[in-house]
Amino acid sequence: MNSSYIMEDHDNSTVRDDIPLETIEENDEGATAIEDDISSVANNVILAINYKASCLGLAHFDCSEGTLYVVEDMSANAALVEKYHTNWSIIETLIFQIKPTIVLLPARIEESIEEILKAKSDEGFRVEIRPSNEFSHTAAINRILSLKLGRVQDDLAMQFVTPDDNIDDMALPAGARLASKSAFLDLSSRINLEKEISIGCAGAVISFSQKLMALEDGLVNHNDAPLRINEIETFKMNEIMFVNSDTICSLQIFEDESHPNFHMHGSANRHKEGLSLFGILNSTVTPFGHQLLKSWFLRPPLSLPVITERHSAVALFVRQDNLHITYALKSSLKKIKNIPRLLTNLNMGKATLGDWKAILDFAFGCLKIRAAISEIVDAHNIKVVYEILNAFDQIALKEVCELISNIDFDMSRIDNRVVVKPTVDQELDELKRRFDGIEDLLSEVARRIAIDLPKIYSDRINAIYFPQLGYLILVALDEATGDPCCIGEDWDYQFRSDTYAYFKSPEVRELDQTFGDMYGMICDREIEIVHALQVDILKYSELLTTCCKWTAELDCLLSFAEAAQLYHYTRPIMTADNIIEIKKGRHPLYELSVPSFVDNDTYLHGGNSEEDDEILMEESDSDEERGPSALLLTGANYSGKSVYLKQVALITYMAHIGSFVPAEFAKIGITDKILTRVMTRETVSKEQSAFMVDLQQVCLALQLCTNRSLFIIDEFGKGTESTDGAGLFGSLLEYLLSPEFQRPKVLASTHYHELFENDTLHELQGLKFMHMQVLICDDVPEIEDKITYLYRLLPGRSTSSFGICCAALNGVPEDITARAEELSKILAKGEDLVTVCSKMTDEEVKSLEHAELVARRFLKEEFVVDFSSSSQKKLTARAKLKRILYSN
Ligand SMILES: Nc1ncnc2c1ncn2[C@@H]1O[C@H](COP(=O)(O)OP(=O)(O)OP(=O)(O)O)[C@@H](O)[C@H]1O
Structure with missing residues (x-):
């Protein structure tokens, strides 16, 4: 007699599907091979443009990145704007540098701008005309304040808020976080919030990205949609080098000059970048590193400190005594995934097992990066080193690792769901202990039932457990009749398969009552634990996002260092x-x-x-x-x-x-x-x-x-x-x-x-x-x-340009190059090419003289044609013609 609980057999539908499942594979380096597929919203770069009174304002947001960029209005130098306005080179260049997928324009914008942009929409973006009030200042300020800006934590934010800043006087939306307020004040110190058209553009971008998120999540009210903007940065056009598509194209900076796609990243796409500057300088291994490097290429800074800072970091990483650390850093970076996307999944309760593993790998990778960085020689005053040592909070990162280590990844893979390790939760352990003892219990129940039945049936009866269906008696079907070989009193028929019929007996009902749906209870408890884990990990969102930002920067700098070493570059x-x-x-x-x-x-x-x-x-x-x-x-x-x-x-x-x-x-x-x-x-x-x-x-x-x-x-x-x-x-x-x-x-x-x-x-x-x-x-x-x-x-x-030599070198036929030399010599002598070319060669002169002679002879000859005369006479005429033509 066998008793069992069916786990292998169960239909997947019996497993709780609240936790999405994903099988993950370890690659050679132990990193998870999860595809970094970015969902549709994350694929967008939203750019809002407004133009009023000779003043151009812009704001843009790359949905996969989390930073909203506000470009300072181009009004300071009206003459410059006028210049730009004439040919729209500034918009063209910005579109080239930002690579938007959606361009938002207020309904009231000049028609010419709308037309130009619509005409350009084959360049990978679509134009959306939005109601002008979405670009209003007041709306924008409220929207910015409602963001969960993560750059400054609430407690730290107090330091940014001076007593004079009467935040309460501001019309703040309820629940605006202090961090957002301080970030807002920080923003107002950088740009004029009252006047800047760009602020209105920022509002339009926030509003639109929220709509996109709502669409993706199927939310009716778009205000409920979570926003992925966690940082606001400002930049001025005169802080970045002007490089337009002509420059990028002529200097072979990107292989596909017109559309260096921001959203393609990872090694899978690297082979597409052939011999281009980006192709040889880019050896980034993280998705954000790749993206950041592209933005460094498209928007080279003009600030001396920023540039020298990067050079100093590269110099540090190429130092002979730091090389082993550089390699270690590079290998740790391979574990760094797209953290903002993972956190968004976590926030929305959509995290897969792969996401959990990726966050664990990330935190672990960050710890290794920090440890390696701390060993680097002579790293004083190198910003990226300083920031990593400061921002990568070891205790917090260890905490993240420990928290996620509560997930039993091996069992999760086998069970195809997120399974929690033993000793994490007493209640769960107890449930699992009882669940593990179920087999003995079921054997005992089956044995007891069989006592009351004829002996021949005893090994054709079994007791089993189905998740959600509970405990059941299973009886083999008679091969001849197809009926259950026995049915006990008080047994209720439930269902049948090809070989067995299933019943509820009083004994198993008692088990149902005593133990309930144990598997379901285990799953429920695990969901609760994983949910709590989710909440705990989300507390570290800001830390993880900051780490991600610095790992991206580190990735780019290591990439430059690798190229510098490989191609023997020097520090400028x-x-x-x-x-x-x-x-x-x-x-x-x-x-x-x-x-x-x-x-x-x-x-x-x-x-x-x-x-x-x-x-x-x-x-x-x-x-x-x-x-x-x-x-x-x-x-x-x-x-x-x-x-x-x-x-x-x-x-x-x-x-x-x-x-x-x-x-x-x-x-x-x-x-x-x-x-x-x-x-x-x-x-x-x-x-x-x-x-x-x-x-x-x-x-x-x-x-x-x-x-x-x-x-x-x-x-x-x-x-x-x-x-x-x-x-x-x-x-x-x-x-x-x-x-x-x-x-x-x-x-x-x-x-x-x-x-x-x-x-x-x-x-x-x-x-x-x-x-x-x-x-x-x-x-x-x-x-x-x-x-x-x-x-x-x-x-x-x-x-001289020696063009003819060059033509010969390139295989142009000799006849052509010889004649070219003749013509070139004539020109060099200053002679008129037309006159010279009209002179006849000796052969041509001879042939012309001969033609003249023939014509003269012809005119002298008498041809009397008598049609009635004999053929003899005709022959004579032919003979005359022959003589005219051929005699010397
Ligand atoms: N400094 C160099 N060292 C070695 N080879 C070079 C160097 N500069 C150019 N070349 C080779 O010479 C080729 C022609 O160079 P380039 O196109 O610059 O010539 P050019 O003078 O501009 O020609 P043209 O006047 O016909 O446009 C290049 O494709 C390259 O193979």
């Missing part, structure tokens, strides 16, 4: 001087793709603005002492001009994002914009010619250029007649170097050698000619062997 010196000084600079991408890369130096000194002069408090050097503000490169085709221009821009850019640079030495002055006229962008979707696009790029650059900008001009003017092109290029250089203009740093290349023939450009102050060295050998039979590229930048200018 950042300076307030407006210079770019590079020794033995290399192009970070080309140096990886050519067998031997030739390094080159650079020295550029942009003009000083009045402000600079005041800051420097000294007489600025004269232009001549200062060095050139513009380098003009000439040289053969294929000699490395473009690579050099981009290399200087990339080194400047890399220094600003906080990376080390490919050079032996680099001193980089803060550069507010990198503007480029390098690549002619695709014009398929625009009704514009390639030349028009080039002109627009130059126009925009001229509008935006300041003395602090770097402007790269690669062969401007080549899209039109060469004389016009040369003229345009020459006058552009003159304009950029004119005393009225503030002297941006300019690097230009050209093939318009004729521009220098009468030394006009030589006279320009601040312009220096450079050329790319090539060796020319005329005594070789093959054109392609004539030229050897040395890729060395030398002062002075080149007089």
Whole structure:
């Protein structure tokens, strides 16, 4: 006789499904292999834009990140806004830098803005027109105050609130947390809450994201939806370097320049990033690290302390005596998951077993990171180290680990639900103890029932337990009749399977009453425990979010350190001087793709603005002492001009994002914009010619250029007649170097050698000619062997582009290159190509003379045609013609 309780057999529906289930697998490193799939709301980046009275306001929120960014209104410099307004470059650039998925506009916005944005919506976002009152100040302030801002804890918040801040006078919504109030005051110290249009935009973003959340959660009242905004940050446009899509594209910063997708992260997507700057500098392992690094790339800071801080951290991590710690940190970072998403799941009671494991791994990873960081040598004053040591509260993190360790992950995987470990809860332990003894109890019940039955039935009867159904007698069915082989008195039939019938007997009813649905009780108790655990863990939300933020920053810095080590980069010196000084600079991408890369130096000194002069408090050097503000490169085709221009821009850019640079030495002055006229962008979707696009790029650059900008001009003017092109290029250089203009740093290349023939450009102050060295050998039979590229930048200018050699090198047929040489020589002699080309060759002259002779003979000949005459006569006419044509 067997007695059992059926656990293996039970239908999943009998298990309580209040706790969502997920099986998790351990990967090699013990980290959970849970997909970091971000739910649909988290996939959104919401950007609100408003434009009133020549003033542009913006706020944006990346739903997967938790930080609401308020961009300070662009009204301080009305002229600048006007400039931006003319071509909407600012909005375009912000859209490029922020990568929104939804753009909110108030219903009352200028139609032109709406139209421009709608026309651009193929760039991965949709435009939503919202009621204008969603952009109102009052509504926005209330919305901000109702946020659960986590940056400042309530008790700490008191320190932020000065006695003069009469918070109570503010129309605060009931329940506004003190932390929110202090964050609000903090915000008001940074931007003018009364006036800023951006605040209204922030309100619109909060309201809209709440609606999205409500939709996702199926809530009717969107005010009930939880908000994921836990921090507000402000930034000013003049605090970040201007890099637009042209720059990103020409410098190959992202492989997919137009849409570097913020939401793709993790190693699975890394292979998609081919040879691009991001591709080689990014070795982040955490989702937020990946995202943060992209934002560092898209919004390079201009603050000297922020940049040098990053450089100092990278320098620390590449130190030989810290390398073992750097590796340990990297390995611990692999356990760091998307904590805000996990916490949201927890908050909404949707946490899966995988989520619990991920939070445990996270807390454990943070403890390991803190331990490793504390061993780092010479880490004084390194912000990320300081913040990690301070913010990663070991006791609290251990507490989180201990709390989550109450979950029995092995059993949970087997049982397909969240199971709590023994000794965590007495009541649960008691229930489980009794439940474990059930087998003996059931055997005893079955044995007692069988006593009253004929012996042949005794081993065909059993007692079992079904979760939710309770205790049952099970009787084997007779194979012949299909009926239960016996039924006791007072037994109530319940149901049957193919082989058994199930009954309730008085004995099992008694068990039902005494022990109840034990499995259900165990599950209920475990749900209660897990719920309490959830509440306990959520108390650490702020800690975990802060840890996540710093781990992301650490991830980015370690990524830079890894690249610096791998590619032998050096630390740039950042300076307030407006210079770019590079020794033995290399192009970070080309140096990886050519067998031997030739390094080159650079020295550029942009003009000083009045402000600079005041800051420097000294007489600025004269232009001549200062060095050139513009380098003009000439040289053969294929000699490395473009690579050099981009290399200087990339080194400047890399220094600003906080990376080390490919050079032996680099001193980089803060550069507010990198503007480029390098690549002619695709014009398929625009009704514009390639030349028009080039002109627009130059126009925009001229509008935006300041003395602090770097402007790269690669062969401007080549899209039109060469004389016009040369003229345009020459006058552009003159304009950029004119005393009225503030002297941006300019690097230009050209093939318009004729521009220098009468030394006009030589006279320009601040312009220096450079050329790319090539060796020319005329005594070789093959054109392609004539030229050897040395890729060395030398002062002075080149007089030829050696385009024909380059054509031959690239496989253009000899007939064409030979003729090209002839034509080129004619042109070089200053002869008129049309006249020269109209001269006939000897052969042509001969053939023409012959034709003339034939014509004359023909005219002299008498042809009398008599149709009645014999065929003999016709033959004679034919013979005459033959003679005319063929005799000499
Ligand atoms: N410093 C360098 N060291 C080694 N190889 C280089 C270097 N610079 C350029 N090259 C090689 O030369 C090739 C051509 O360079 P680049 O496109 O810069 O020439 P260019 O002078 O701008 O040509 P064009 O005038 O025809 O546009 C590159 O693709 C690269 O392979």
